[in-house]
Amino acid sequence: QVQLRESGGGLVQSGGSLRLSCAASGRTFSNYAMGWFRQAPGKEREIVAAISGGGGTTYYSNAVQGRFTISRDNVKNTVYMQMNSLKPEDTADYYCAAVLGTTWDLRTRAPEYWGQGTKVTVSS
Numbered sequence: 001q002v003q004l005r006e007s008g009g010g011l012v013q014s015g016g017s018l019r020l021s022c023a024a025s026g027r028t029f030s031n032y033a034m035g036w037f038r039q040a041p042g043k044e045r046e047i048v049a050a051i052s053g054g055g056g057t058t059y060y061s062n063a064v065q066g067r068f069t070i071s072r073d074n075v076k077n078t079v080y081m082q083m084n085s086l087k088p089e090d091t092a093d094y095y096c097a098a099v100l101g102t103t104w105d106l107r108t109r110a111p112e113y114w115g116q117g118t119k120v121t122v123s124s
Contacts, residue, residue: 002026002113004096009118012086016122020081022096022115030054032113033099034072034079035106038092038120045095049081050103059103064090086122093117 003025012018020036035050049070050059058070067086072079079096097111 004115006118040092
C-alpha cells in the first residue's frame, strides 16, 4: 500500500510560482513512477507531469512543458512539482499519483494510488 499526501497549493497571481509536494508512505517508493494530474472545473482529469522511479526519465504535457519541473527525493519519499509562469488556465485541483511501473504506464493506464488533491488557483 502507498499513501500519498499533497501540499503546497494555493492562490497565486498570473506569472507567479508555486511548488507542490507529495509525501508518500511505504518503503518501496523508488519502485513507483510518480505523476501529477490536474482536473479543472468541468474538464476531465489530465496528466501534467511524470517521473520514473529513479528520477532519470520525465514527461510533461504540452501545456506545461518549459514552465513546470517535476523532481523526486527517494530518501524523503517525496515528489515535487515546481510551477513557474503560472497562467489562469492552470487553475485546477492537482493530484499526485503512483504506479508500480514506468512513466509510460502513468500516461496509459489508471494509477494504482492517488492523493486527495490540492487546489491551485491562478488569478489574472
